Amino acid sequence: MEEIKIKLDEIIKSRKLTSKELAKRINITEANLSILKTGKAKGIRFSTLLNICRELNCQPGDILKYIRRRDDEP
Incomplete structure (x- = not known):
């Protein structure tokens, strides 16, 4: 199984x-930031990725x- 792990938090x-402060700085809702996190x-x-990185x-x-x-890896 493959996945992308998000380490934003x-x-x-x-x-x-x-999170509230970051959401305000990058101009997205706290709810959308939570979905990303x-x-x-x-x-x-x-x-959005550019703004987060900045x-x-x-x-x-x-x-x-x-x-x-x-599949054979634990």
Whole structure:
């Protein structure tokens, strides 16, 4: 099974920000930010990703992690 793990919440906390503050800075709703943080989003606009990276001073790879598991792996 493959998946993309979202590490946004960890980075927000490490920057000592609240989700509410980040949502305001990048001009999206707290509800939409929550959907991104929980990995329930079907996609993300590059403009949103750019704004997140700018505000958190990070790279997309700091936020998104690709995980590949084979059927025979635990």
